[in-house]
Amino acid sequence: MKLLSTLRAFFDERLGLEAVRALARKKRVPNHGCSHFYYLGGMALFLFLVQIVTGILLSLYYKPSPDQAFESVRAIMTEVEFGWLIRSAHSWSANLLIGVLFLHLLTTYMMRAYRRPREMTWISGVLLLGLFMAFGFSGYLLPWNELAFFATRVGTAIVGVIPFIGDHLLLLARGGEDVTGDTLARFYSLHIVVLPLVTFGILGLHLFLVQKHGMSVPVLTAADGEHRTPSIPFVPHFLLRDMVGWYLALALLAALSALFPWELGTKADPFASAPAGIKPEWYFLFMFQTLKILPARLGPFEGEVCGVLFFGLCGLVVLLVPFLDRGGKSRMVLNVLAALAVAFFIFMTAWSWFSGPGQGVRQIMLGTLLVAVVLFLLIPFARAHSAARSAVYVCLAISVIAFLSASGWELMR
Amino acid sequence: MRVIHHATPTHAANGVFLIVHANPNPARRRWLLRALQGMIGATVIAILYPVARFLRPRKATVSGALELVAPLKPKDLLNGSAKPFDFAGKPCLLVLLPEGAKRLAQGERLQTDDVRAFNAVCTHVDCTVKYRPSEGDIFCNCHDGVYDLDGRNVSGPPPRPLEKYKVTLRGEPGQEEIVVSRQA
Secondary structure: OHHHHHHHHHHHHHHOHHHHHHHHHHOEEEOOOOHHHHHHHHHHHHHHHHHHHHHHHHHOOOOOOOOOHHHHHHHHHHOOOOHHHHHHHHHHHHHHHHHHHHHHHHHHHHOOOOOOOOHHHHHHHHHHHHHHHHHHHHHHHOOOEHHHHHHHHHHHHHHHOOOOOHHHHHHHHHOOOOOOHHHHHHHHHHHHHHHHHHHHHHHHHHHHHHHHHOOOOOHHHHOOOHHHOOEEEHHHHHHHHHHHHHHHHHHHHHHHHHHOOOOOOOEOOOOOOOOOOOOOOHHHHHHHHHHHHOOOEEOOEEHHHHHHHHHHHHHHHHHOHHHHOOOHHHHHHHHHHHHHHHHHHHHHHHHHHOOOOOOHHHHHHHHHHHHHHHHHHHHHHOOOOOHHHHHHHHHHHHHHHHHHHHHHHHHHO | OOOOOOOOHHHHHOOOOOOOOOOOOHHHHHHHHHHHHHHHHHHHHHHHHHHHHHHOOOOOOOOOOOEEEOOOOHHHHOOOOOOOEEEOOEEEEEEEOHHHHHHHHOOOOOOHHHEEEEEOEOOOOOOEOEEEOOOOEEEEOOOOEEEOOOOOEEEOOOOOOOOEEEEEEEOOOOOOEEEEEOOO
16 A cells, blocks of 8 residues: 555656646536537547557558458458457447537537637537548548449549549549559558548547537526536546446447448459449438439539539538627528538438338438437427427427338338 | 535525435445446456457468478579578578588489478577578578577577478489478
8 A cells, every 4th residue: 555655656746647636626517408418529539449449450450452452351350350340340430430420510519519719629520520531431442342442433533523623632532543552552541640640639629628618508508607507527427427428339339340240342343333222331421312413514514513512611611600600690590501401411311321212111211210319409409398399399209200100111011 | 515415306406516425325335336347347358358369360371281392403502592482381491511512513312411401490589591501501690690500509699409300302313302391
């Protein structure tokens, strides 16, 4: 015991641990109807840690060359002990991470946590979402299978339609006219070196700002006075609750990885035709479907160019939300736009996910399920016993009933 | 902060948050803490176990051959610059002794002992050794380890002799195949 306390004093003096302990003792987190949304950030962080660990492990066996990439991933799945688990965990965790980040963004918007002085926290968060989507896109190519090959061709071609600089960006992204071994090397470097470095920087800023400004309290609660909002100590109360979020994420991840190991598909053949029903990952489906239905020409412009510019503009609006929200009318416009954006995302995703003929019922199932999730998130934002709360309940009931009926119909067939 | 020992719904409604230390039951608290720690420990083990297994090297894909016909003929060994070849995943060094070189030049049949085969991995720290005909020894470039032509460690840091393989020659003089074999 004496030794322990001596050691502790030694490190205390040199590392200033007392300051950390004091901070941990002092830090409190607001506790209110929307507090559950705070855990989404912790879950995202946890899933990012899973990505780092599983990614490092995969890099021990992965070989980034067109001749060996597919074979090395196949070897990971079949020869390396628990390789299937590590790779599935990496892929599933990436998807869960993006899903959690979407929810984190949406709920942060709903809580209007981007209000002064937290504008930079919002902006760094939106940049992080963009980075993780870039992680997803670059990582998708690495197994060098058919789907990945064509997804990369399409994805980089979309970059190519950006006016003026598109051609240069395309060459830069592909490392040549076509998707080749050089593209694979570029994406590999991007995926395991460039993106992680940038992410660590921005994530560090994001976490620092969250710590610096403390958790934002939603307007509804803050109206009673921010200082009167009940709060709980960060250690251990909030941390233990946060851990429940981590465990949920871990349980979901373990179940998905064990029950649905990630597919490998067939090796890419640069000269073969694209396989039928080819699709990107779900978080790009809304863009994919939009580009699919756009006509070749919209007035004097190419349809594809309009689509790409439109999504670019959307991204910019999301990034600048803290500055566009100037109260009153502008907030109303933003809220309507946000609702439209979510509806558009859900509609397009559900449409594209089940794209074959006779899949209408499944599209309705997915769409109503997603709508129900979003409405469920809305509940704490409407005052109890108010007309708004009742409206949310009614809409939620309708979407749940629609989902259940569609599911029942699908099961009966 | 006010400390309240018996929380009522009114307290909660007034937004007073408290850590209730009232009616502490140390045994139960300790048990709950232990359970929590145990659960976290179990999770860590459940995560580390597959990771540790993942890190274990794959089963070697090299052949476990015990015997191999060398890809070299005795005349390839004449100037002593023949490179080691792959024998069951290890570099195998062939040495043609000076007497053997003489016999070969005169067109005589080689003696079995004229050609020697070694596991070319230095016993010091795993460099690959080479034959030096001018010095009549086997030498390791990394740390100047010296072995004689029987594979015995003579000077420098190597702690043990080189592993020696059995050599059999078969075929016509001058055209002999060199067969290398080792113990399992």
